[in-house]
Amino acid sequence: MENLHQITKLWLCACFALCISTMGLAQxxxxxxxxxxxxxxxxxxxxxxxxxxxxxxxxxxxxxxxxxxxxxxxxxxxxxxxxxxxxxxxxxxxxxxxxxxxxxTTYQKMMLYFWKEFTNNFDKNYTKSGFVYRGDYVKLLNPMDSLQVYANELKFEWEAKPDKTQPYYFILKEANSDKVIKIGTNDTSIILFIDGINLQRDKSYEWTVAESKFVNLETTNFSSFKILNKEEHAIKKAEAEELSGFLRSIGHDESEIKTMICRYYKLCF
Structure with missing residues (x-):
């Protein structure tokens, strides 16, 4: 009788697990x-x-x-x-x-970016990179997170805070390095040249904007970007042309294609 009781418990647990699994799949x-x-x-x-x-x-x-x-x-x-x-x-x-x-290949990778973007829009509790944005958070606009770029200069932009009277502090970190640059400004944008001084080709960086010069970098949310070298640019450009051909074939115009590749595939030229 005890064995029958154990079997019944196992069967009920299995049924419950199956129901939960099915509900998850349905969602x-x-x-x-x-x-x-x-x-x-x-x-x-x-x-x-x-x-x-x-x-x-x-x-x-x-x-x-x-x-x-x-x-x-x-x-x-x-x-x-x-x-x-x-x-x-x-x-x-x-x-x-x-x-x-x-x-x-590249096409499907881009489509999966679309899927992720659309899914995030439906997740009301979604916060970028797992961070919960604080009240003093400055919204970063450009360059977008995880961007790959090939250019001679890069413009950083952020959203203005209402009634702001004190400077913003632009912070740039080189990946895998202790190098940190801080620049105070009253503006909501700053341009840095890719000239081997502040920014170099073939390197990855993180950036953010804070309202205090003494911000804790360990708990601050950063956006990242990669500056491509000439060889990487050639490879990525070929991928972008392949994607463009497909998007053109399903009815997108050139302006839409450029925006989509930059926004969802994170590749901007």
Missing amino acids: DDHLFVHHYDGSPYLKYKDSTEAITIGTKIDHNAKLVMHRDDTAYLLNKEGELIELHETGTFKYKDIVKLKPIQVKK
Whole structure:
């Protein structure tokens, strides 16, 4: 009888674990709108919602497509699903469609950046790099975090704090080094030249802006960037051209392509 009791407990635990696992998978089952043409919309049980770039589509929604509509939907594998048929489509029917066939190299890496970006927008508790932003945090604008850049100069920009009367302190750290530069300024931007003095090619850096010259660097949130050398630039440029060709083929114009590659693939020239 004791053995039967133990078996029953194990069976119940297994069922509970399976339910939790299934719930987790269900929450992870969704697509994001990468881009679209026309005016497709989502239909829920008691409401409708116009789609935009980054709209989430899951089991609770049906996608309504008109005659001239086209939607490109992104899955978590970094694949794009193209839908241009007229009708109302459930999530389970959309995911059965065959994704666009492309070389799964640089392209897929960029699409996974899109997935991460869209997911972060839905996570209300998401904070960059795991830091909780304090009230005195200065929002960094450019260059964006994890950027790869090839240029002769770099402009650093940050968001102005309301009623600010004291200087900002721009802080630059060279990766894997004790070298730290601090510059006080009343402006919300600063330009540094890549001249081998403050910034050098083929090196990585971190930067931030503080309201105090005595900020604790160990607990301060930094953004990072890498300055490419000539050889790295040639390789990255070839990758960008490959991505551009694909994005052009699915309807993006040159301005959109440049912005997308810079923002999501972190490659700006």
